[in-house]
Protein backbone atom coordinates (compact mmCIF):
# COMPACT_ATOMS: atom_id res chain seq x y z
CA UNK A 375 0.00 0.00 0.00
CA UNK A 376 1.37 3.39 -0.93
CA UNK A 377 1.70 5.99 1.86
CA UNK A 378 -0.11 4.13 4.68
CA UNK A 379 1.57 1.78 7.19
CA UNK A 380 0.11 -1.63 7.94
CA UNK A 381 -0.96 -0.92 11.54
CA UNK A 382 -3.18 1.92 10.33
CA UNK A 383 -4.72 -0.32 7.65
CA UNK A 384 -5.52 -2.78 10.45
CA UNK A 385 -7.07 -0.10 12.62
CA UNK A 386 -9.20 1.04 9.66
CA UNK A 387 -10.59 -2.49 9.50
CA UNK A 388 -9.03 -3.49 6.16
CA UNK A 389 -9.36 -7.28 5.90
CA UNK A 390 -7.57 -7.90 2.63
CA UNK A 391 -5.05 -6.09 0.43
CA UNK A 392 -3.85 -6.69 -3.11
CA UNK A 393 -0.28 -7.21 -4.31
CA UNK A 394 0.71 -6.63 -7.95
CA UNK A 395 2.50 -9.68 -9.34
CA UNK A 396 4.07 -7.82 -12.26
CA UNK A 397 5.70 -5.21 -10.01
CA UNK A 398 6.85 -7.68 -7.34
CA UNK A 399 8.25 -10.05 -9.99
CA UNK A 400 10.38 -7.26 -11.46
CA UNK A 401 11.32 -5.73 -8.11
CA UNK A 402 12.37 -7.11 -5.62
CA UNK A 403 11.72 -10.48 -7.33
CA UNK A 404 9.42 -13.35 -6.31
CA UNK A 405 12.28 -15.68 -5.35
CA UNK A 406 13.61 -13.12 -2.88
CA UNK A 407 10.12 -12.82 -1.35
CA UNK A 408 9.73 -16.62 -1.17
CA UNK A 409 13.11 -16.79 0.56
CA UNK A 410 11.89 -14.30 3.16
CA UNK A 411 8.85 -16.43 3.97
CA UNK A 412 6.34 -15.10 1.42
CA UNK A 413 4.57 -11.78 0.92
CA UNK A 414 2.66 -11.79 4.24
CA UNK A 415 5.90 -12.03 6.24
CA UNK A 416 7.88 -9.75 3.93
CA UNK A 417 5.49 -6.83 4.32
CA UNK A 418 4.26 -7.80 7.80
CA UNK A 419 0.59 -8.25 6.92
CA UNK A 420 -1.05 -11.08 8.87
CA UNK A 421 -4.47 -10.69 7.25
CA UNK A 422 -5.66 -11.88 3.83
CA UNK A 423 -3.94 -10.97 0.57
CA UNK A 424 -4.67 -11.37 -3.11
CA UNK A 425 -2.23 -11.20 -6.00
CA UNK A 426 -3.30 -10.41 -9.55
CA UNK A 427 -1.93 -12.56 -12.37
CA UNK A 428 0.44 -9.93 -13.72
CA UNK A 429 -1.50 -9.95 -16.98
CA UNK A 430 -3.20 -6.60 -16.58
CA UNK A 431 0.03 -4.73 -15.87
CA UNK A 432 1.88 -6.52 -18.66
CA UNK A 433 -0.83 -5.24 -21.00
CA UNK A 434 -1.02 -1.74 -19.51
CA UNK A 435 2.59 -0.93 -18.49
CA UNK A 436 5.15 -3.12 -20.25
CA UNK A 437 6.63 -2.21 -23.63
CA UNK A 438 6.90 -4.26 -26.85
CA UNK A 439 4.40 -6.93 -25.92
CA UNK A 440 4.17 -9.95 -28.18
CA UNK A 441 1.27 -12.31 -27.47
CA UNK A 442 1.29 -15.93 -28.66
CA UNK A 443 -0.65 -19.01 -27.61
CA UNK A 444 2.27 -19.86 -25.35
CA UNK A 445 2.29 -16.56 -23.42
CA UNK A 446 3.39 -12.92 -23.54
CA UNK A 447 6.88 -11.63 -24.21
CA UNK A 448 7.43 -8.07 -22.99
CA UNK A 449 10.03 -5.55 -21.94
CA UNK A 450 10.16 -4.24 -18.38
CA UNK A 451 8.96 -0.64 -17.98
CA UNK A 452 11.79 -0.23 -15.43
CA UNK A 453 14.94 -1.19 -17.37
CA UNK A 454 13.82 -2.54 -20.75
CA UNK A 455 14.90 -6.10 -19.91
CA UNK A 456 13.08 -8.88 -21.76
CA UNK A 457 10.68 -11.27 -19.97
CA UNK A 458 8.27 -14.04 -20.92
CA UNK A 459 5.07 -14.67 -18.93
CA UNK A 460 3.06 -17.84 -19.44
CA UNK A 461 0.12 -19.12 -17.37
CA UNK A 462 2.52 -21.59 -15.74
CA UNK A 463 5.03 -18.87 -14.95
CA UNK A 464 2.35 -16.60 -13.50
CA UNK A 465 1.30 -19.47 -11.19
CA UNK A 466 4.92 -20.11 -10.15
CA UNK A 467 5.40 -16.43 -9.32
CA UNK A 468 2.10 -16.22 -7.40
CA UNK A 469 2.85 -19.42 -5.46
CA UNK A 470 6.25 -17.94 -4.52
CA UNK A 471 4.53 -14.75 -3.32
CA UNK A 472 2.04 -16.90 -1.39
CA UNK A 473 -1.06 -14.67 -1.21
CA UNK A 474 -4.28 -16.32 0.03
CA UNK A 475 -5.87 -15.78 -3.37
CA UNK A 476 -4.07 -16.11 -6.72
CA UNK A 477 -5.60 -15.20 -10.07
CA UNK A 478 -5.57 -17.17 -13.34
CA UNK A 479 -3.45 -15.63 -16.13
CA UNK A 480 -5.77 -13.90 -18.59
CA UNK A 481 -5.67 -11.50 -21.49
CA UNK A 482 -7.58 -8.32 -20.81
CA UNK A 483 -9.53 -7.26 -23.92
CA UNK A 484 -9.12 -3.54 -24.62
CA UNK A 485 -12.09 -1.23 -25.21
CA UNK A 486 -13.43 -0.81 -27.77
CA UNK A 487 -12.67 -4.17 -29.42
CA UNK A 488 -14.12 -5.67 -32.60
CA UNK A 489 -15.95 -8.94 -32.11
CA UNK A 490 -13.20 -10.94 -33.84
CA UNK A 491 -10.60 -9.49 -31.51
CA UNK A 492 -12.77 -10.20 -28.43
CA UNK A 493 -13.29 -13.80 -29.60
CA UNK A 494 -9.56 -14.33 -30.09
CA UNK A 495 -8.80 -12.82 -26.69
CA UNK A 496 -11.45 -15.05 -25.14
CA UNK A 497 -9.99 -18.16 -26.78
CA UNK A 498 -6.59 -17.34 -25.26
CA UNK A 499 -8.09 -16.55 -21.84
CA UNK A 500 -9.95 -19.87 -21.75
CA UNK A 501 -6.88 -21.89 -22.76
CA UNK A 502 -4.77 -19.99 -20.24
CA UNK A 503 -7.37 -20.55 -17.47
CA UNK A 504 -7.10 -24.33 -18.00
CA UNK A 505 -3.30 -24.22 -17.99
CA UNK A 506 -3.28 -21.94 -14.92
CA UNK A 507 -5.54 -24.31 -13.00
CA UNK A 508 -3.62 -27.47 -13.97
CA UNK A 509 -0.28 -25.94 -13.02
CA UNK A 510 -1.67 -24.45 -9.82
CA UNK A 511 -3.11 -27.81 -8.70
CA UNK A 512 0.20 -29.55 -9.42
CA UNK A 513 2.23 -27.01 -7.44
CA UNK A 514 -0.06 -25.51 -4.77
CA UNK A 515 1.66 -27.64 -2.10
CA UNK A 516 4.88 -25.67 -2.65
CA UNK A 517 3.63 -22.49 -0.96
CA UNK A 518 6.15 -21.55 1.71
CA UNK A 519 3.69 -21.31 4.67
CA UNK A 520 1.84 -24.60 4.03
CA UNK A 521 3.44 -26.56 6.88
CA UNK A 522 3.09 -23.68 9.31
CA UNK A 523 -0.65 -23.42 8.57
CA UNK A 524 -1.41 -27.11 8.97
CA UNK A 525 -1.44 -28.01 5.28
CA UNK A 526 -3.55 -25.09 4.03
CA UNK A 527 -2.88 -23.88 0.50
CA UNK A 528 -3.78 -20.89 -1.65
CA UNK A 529 -7.00 -20.41 -3.62
CA UNK A 530 -7.16 -19.80 -7.38
CA UNK A 531 -9.85 -17.66 -9.02
CA UNK A 532 -10.79 -17.77 -12.71
CA UNK A 533 -11.44 -14.56 -14.66
CA UNK A 534 -14.38 -14.00 -17.01
CA UNK A 535 -13.42 -11.98 -20.11
CA UNK A 536 -15.23 -11.48 -23.42
CA UNK A 537 -15.08 -7.74 -24.07
CA UNK A 538 -18.49 -6.07 -24.13
CA UNK A 539 -20.25 -9.02 -25.80
CA UNK A 540 -22.71 -10.67 -23.42
CA UNK A 541 -22.80 -14.00 -25.30
CA UNK A 542 -18.99 -14.29 -25.15
CA UNK A 543 -19.03 -13.36 -21.46
CA UNK A 544 -21.69 -15.96 -20.69
CA UNK A 545 -19.86 -18.70 -22.61
CA UNK A 546 -16.68 -17.83 -20.73
CA UNK A 547 -18.42 -17.89 -17.34
CA UNK A 548 -19.99 -21.29 -18.03
CA UNK A 549 -16.69 -22.85 -19.09
CA UNK A 550 -14.85 -21.46 -16.05
CA UNK A 551 -17.53 -22.75 -13.67
CA UNK A 552 -17.14 -26.23 -15.19
CA UNK A 553 -13.41 -26.04 -14.42
CA UNK A 554 -14.23 -25.46 -10.72
CA UNK A 555 -12.15 -22.58 -9.49
CA UNK A 556 -12.19 -21.51 -5.83
CA UNK A 557 -13.80 -18.20 -6.81
CA UNK A 558 -14.69 -16.20 -9.92
CA UNK A 559 -13.78 -12.75 -11.13
CA UNK A 560 -15.25 -10.58 -13.85
CA UNK A 561 -12.30 -8.84 -15.51
CA UNK A 562 -11.83 -6.44 -18.40
CA UNK A 563 -14.34 -3.90 -17.06
CA UNK A 564 -13.83 -0.23 -16.24
CA UNK A 565 -11.47 0.02 -19.23
CA UNK A 566 -13.10 3.16 -20.65
CA UNK A 567 -16.58 1.85 -21.49
CA UNK A 568 -19.70 3.75 -20.38
CA UNK A 569 -20.90 2.80 -16.94
CA UNK A 570 -24.22 1.43 -18.21
CA UNK A 571 -22.22 -1.15 -20.17
CA UNK A 572 -20.16 -2.13 -17.10
CA UNK A 573 -23.41 -2.63 -15.22
CA UNK A 574 -24.94 -4.67 -18.05
CA UNK A 575 -21.94 -7.02 -18.20
CA UNK A 576 -22.03 -7.59 -14.44
CA UNK A 577 -25.80 -8.14 -14.44
CA UNK A 578 -25.53 -10.72 -17.25
CA UNK A 579 -22.58 -12.67 -15.85
CA UNK A 580 -23.23 -12.63 -12.10
CA UNK A 581 -26.20 -15.07 -12.12
CA UNK A 582 -24.01 -17.65 -13.89
CA UNK A 583 -21.39 -17.66 -11.14
CA UNK A 584 -21.97 -19.86 -8.07
CA UNK A 585 -23.39 -17.94 -5.11
CA UNK A 586 -21.49 -20.03 -2.57
CA UNK A 587 -18.10 -18.95 -3.92
CA UNK A 588 -16.61 -15.44 -3.89
CA UNK A 589 -17.69 -13.32 -6.88
CA UNK A 590 -15.22 -10.58 -7.62
CA UNK A 591 -15.45 -7.62 -10.01
CA UNK A 592 -11.97 -6.38 -10.86
CA UNK A 593 -10.94 -2.75 -11.16
CA UNK A 594 -14.03 -0.88 -9.85
CA UNK A 595 -15.00 1.74 -8.83
CA UNK A 596 -16.43 4.97 -7.39
CA UNK A 597 -18.15 4.74 -3.98
CA UNK A 598 -21.67 4.70 -5.46
CA UNK A 599 -20.58 2.01 -7.96
CA UNK A 600 -19.19 -0.37 -5.37
CA UNK A 601 -22.36 0.06 -3.34
CA UNK A 602 -24.51 -0.72 -6.37
CA UNK A 603 -22.50 -3.82 -7.34
CA UNK A 604 -22.36 -5.11 -3.75
CA UNK A 605 -26.15 -4.88 -3.57
CA UNK A 606 -26.34 -6.93 -6.80
CA UNK A 607 -24.41 -9.73 -5.11
CA UNK A 608 -20.76 -8.92 -5.84
CA UNK A 609 -18.59 -10.03 -2.90
CA UNK A 610 -15.25 -8.45 -3.75
CA UNK A 611 -13.93 -5.46 -5.70
CA UNK A 612 -10.53 -3.84 -6.03
CA UNK A 613 -9.53 -0.42 -7.25
CA UNK A 614 -6.64 2.05 -7.15
CA UNK A 615 -9.13 4.91 -7.07
CA UNK A 616 -9.34 5.67 -3.31
CA UNK A 617 -5.55 5.67 -2.92
CA UNK A 618 -4.49 7.15 -6.26
CA UNK A 619 -7.14 9.88 -6.11
CA UNK A 620 -6.02 10.68 -2.55
CA UNK A 621 -2.46 11.28 -3.72
CA UNK A 622 -3.86 13.69 -6.31
CA UNK A 623 -5.88 15.56 -3.69
CA UNK A 624 -9.30 14.10 -4.47
CA UNK A 625 -11.25 13.18 -1.33
CA UNK A 626 -14.48 11.17 -1.30
CA UNK A 627 -16.88 12.55 1.29
CA UNK A 628 -20.51 12.31 2.40
CA UNK A 629 -21.01 15.62 0.55
CA UNK A 630 -19.49 14.30 -2.70
CA UNK A 631 -16.03 14.66 -4.20
CA UNK A 632 -13.77 17.31 -2.72
CA UNK A 633 -10.66 18.63 -4.44
CA UNK A 634 -8.50 19.62 -1.47
CA UNK A 635 -6.15 21.66 -3.71
CA UNK A 636 -8.90 24.20 -4.38
CA UNK A 637 -8.18 27.73 -3.26
CA UNK A 638 -11.48 28.00 -1.40
CA UNK A 639 -10.18 25.60 1.27
CA UNK A 640 -7.12 27.72 2.10
CA UNK A 641 -8.70 29.07 5.30
CA UNK A 642 -11.36 26.39 5.86
CA UNK A 643 -11.10 25.15 9.44
CA UNK A 644 -13.69 22.41 9.00
CA UNK A 645 -12.80 18.71 8.80
CA UNK A 646 -12.44 17.14 5.32
CA UNK A 647 -15.80 15.36 5.84
CA UNK A 648 -18.05 16.54 8.72
CA UNK A 649 -19.82 13.15 8.75
CA UNK A 650 -16.60 11.10 8.93
CA UNK A 651 -15.13 9.90 12.20
CA UNK A 652 -11.75 8.80 10.81
CA UNK A 653 -8.52 9.83 12.56
CA UNK A 654 -7.86 12.49 9.89
CA UNK A 655 -11.30 14.10 10.03
CA UNK A 656 -11.23 14.14 13.84
CA UNK A 657 -7.90 15.92 13.96
CA UNK A 658 -7.11 18.00 10.86
CA UNK A 659 -8.67 20.85 8.91
CA UNK A 660 -9.20 21.24 5.18
CA UNK A 661 -6.87 24.25 5.35
CA UNK A 662 -4.02 22.11 6.69
CA UNK A 663 -4.59 19.25 4.21
CA UNK A 664 -4.61 21.82 1.39
CA UNK A 665 -1.36 23.32 2.66
CA UNK A 666 0.35 19.90 2.84
CA UNK A 667 -0.70 19.19 -0.73
CA UNK A 668 0.43 22.63 -1.99
CA UNK A 669 3.80 22.21 -0.22
CA UNK A 670 4.33 18.71 -1.62
CA UNK A 671 4.65 17.23 1.87
CA UNK A 672 4.75 13.42 2.10
CA UNK A 673 2.21 13.58 4.94
CA UNK A 674 -0.35 14.84 2.43
CA UNK A 675 -0.55 11.47 0.64
CA UNK A 676 -0.76 9.64 3.96
CA UNK A 677 -3.57 11.71 5.47
CA UNK A 678 -5.61 11.93 2.25
CA UNK A 679 -5.29 8.17 1.74
CA UNK A 680 -6.33 7.33 5.29
CA UNK A 681 -9.50 9.36 4.89
CA UNK A 682 -10.41 7.86 1.50
CA UNK A 683 -9.84 4.33 2.78
CA UNK A 684 -11.97 5.06 5.85
CA UNK A 685 -14.69 6.39 3.54
CA UNK A 686 -14.64 3.33 1.23
CA UNK A 687 -14.52 0.86 4.12
CA UNK A 688 -17.39 2.79 5.71
CA UNK A 689 -19.50 2.43 2.54
CA UNK A 690 -18.95 -1.32 2.54
CA UNK A 691 -19.64 -1.64 6.29
CA UNK A 692 -22.96 0.17 5.78
CA UNK A 693 -23.90 -2.07 2.81
CA UNK A 694 -23.09 -5.19 4.82
CA UNK A 695 -25.21 -3.91 7.70
CA UNK A 696 -28.15 -3.14 5.38
CA UNK A 697 -27.97 -6.55 3.70
CA UNK A 698 -27.80 -8.28 7.06
CA UNK A 699 -30.83 -6.28 8.29
CA UNK A 700 -32.78 -7.14 5.10
CA UNK A 701 -31.88 -10.80 5.54
CA UNK A 702 -33.02 -11.00 9.14
CA UNK A 703 -36.23 -9.04 8.34
CA UNK A 704 -37.27 -11.41 5.56
Ligand SMILES: [Zn+2]
Pocket residue numbers: 646647650651652653654655656680681682684685
Ligand atom coordinates in the same frame (compact mmCIF):
# COMPACT_ATOMS: atom_id res chain seq x y z
ZN1 LIG B 1 -12.32 11.02 7.30
